[in-house]
Amino acid sequence: MALMNILNTINHTLDQEMERDDTIVVYGEDVGHEGGVFRATVGLQKKYGKERCFDSPLAEAGIVGTAIGMAINGLKPIVEIQFSGFILPAVNQIIGHAARMRNRSRGKYHLPMVIRAPYGGGIRALEHHSESIEAMFAHIPGLKVVIPSTPYDTKGLLLAAIRDPDPVLFLEPKRIYRAFKQEVPEEDYTIPIGKAKIVKEGKDVTVVSYGALMPQVNEAVKELEKEGISVEVIDLRTISPIDKDTIINSVKKTGRFVAVHEAVKSFSVSAELISIVNEGAFLYLEAPPTRITGFDITVPLPRGEHHHMIDSARIVAKVKEVVKF
């Protein structure tokens, strides 16, 4: 056991798995010598050599496209897209090929590869450094989309992603990369992809979120419990494939539902969650299922971004509204 933040955990997990499995190669922009702009891969080149951890040319389609070729030819590439906002040139490869190769070849080829990308806002960054576009990829059959929210989960989910036989987009909550530390076991463990976690049981309302907003949700819940509102908190952990059962069972118990995410509202993960609740727990509902999300706007630059980001006060207000309905 060691105390680690999310970033340390990514580094520790990559290290441990590279040691165990020499088919793993790690690359991307600034990933090798520098160890990544966030230092997630620091030390790996020194330990495993330039063959296994290296800097690539500055070209996202090339990074993902070559990873597809490598995965077909027996390797397990783990590539980094420096910010999820820069992933767009690689979409032709991710959606056009990575998601389809197994089906296209009727199972002759499959792609055990991981695309890591820090996502989300609240870090006072330049344009294209704060996006939360998980729904875009969750919409695509053949992809898996995973977002951890704690150091412990990061290790278990990242190991599961690396060992998954299909391509996984591993979106990292960069806003909380260094926010807090947790005991992370030294030993090997995985957390199943496709399973949500009930963070806290409750009986009045179900609140579902994921990734960088979980600390805000937990803070809001403390506030709400003081006022006598019992909240069941679910951390999705995996966006796709989504864990319907955990959501539906929870809402059957609480009768109320609030989804929370910083991504824009329309056509989002919360839209899918509310559909799941309506299809699976409609007759148990005491109030319309609802959500608190980013606005349908381009992520504002830092001087206006705070309006777009969700804080615990807004979650508290929304949950009270639903409980009072």
Add this chain to the structure above:
Amino acid sequence: MLIDKFSPLEGKMLSIMDPEGNIIEKDLMPQLEDEKLLELYKMMLLTKVVDTKALQYQRQGRMLTYAPNRGQEAAQLGSIAATEERDWLVPAFRELGAWLYKGVSLEQIYLYWYGNEEGSKFPENINMLPVAVPIASQINHAAGLAMASRYKKEDAVTMAYVGDGGTSHGEFHEGMNFAAVFDAPLVVIIQNNQYAISVPRHVQTRTKTLAEKAVAYGIPGIQVDGNDIFAVYVAAKEAVERARRGEGPTLIEAVTYRLGPHTTSDDPTIYREDEEVEEWAKKDPILRFKKFLINKELWSVEQDEKEIEAYEELVNNTFKKVENSKEVPLEDIFAYQYETMTPNLVQQLEDYRQYLEGREK
């Protein structure tokens, strides 16, 4: 190295056999056994028959959209013949000759164009990727395959194909650049057939040749007469050997011409003159190879006719099998999205099955 002697920047193009089947560069002529020559020629003939028939079937409403190869047989066979069984073939979508050479069955090829994914499930021993429809995106896969071979210290080479239009694409650039930076054992064949659907070659790029793009990647590039199987073979062989020795990628531009339409949905009379097509028909790669073989007394007009007849029968019989093939099983359209079906997929399949059963009652 031969490739160094034919710099595209100096306007040089490698050519060994003229359109009359005469060898104009005797010193460069590859040492191929008679048996190999005949194998390659026959495969070109088969490619032509498979292609011509596919077009006919499509016109009869029996085949879906098809991308013809007529005119490009030498560019495909000449290049793939320089590879070994363990090498990787990364096609674009118009490489019928190369697929057949690689050992993909005709039945499977037709099954693909007939609209069935089983057509892309190649046998285990065939190192070939399925068709990549998004133009030039396969060059990145090819670079990755080759990088992996290098990482594993295997001596397999990857041979990838792209069209003239594909060289305009960012993915072509990214793939070439990755392969060059990491010394990947890759050979990229540009089948410059002069048109990307309707857009002529000169609209794709300001450069005089496509081969000279290699200069920007710091790798060798050569332009060859793509209708001359010997020129294509010699350049490809040298590039493959270079790659196998660990000396990195090569770019080969095979100058050829698509005698047919882009696909069966295309009407080429809109964008090119009959005279142009007639001029290129005189440079037909099969015709010139045939003249060469007849001059060498390895082949005859009678043998040619007999062979074509036999291929026509083979092709007709194969296509009949494909026409009688089973529909894709319902489970199969769900089963290959992931290794294990997700709960959503399981439920969607189950709901749909119940609906179908209810409808039958």
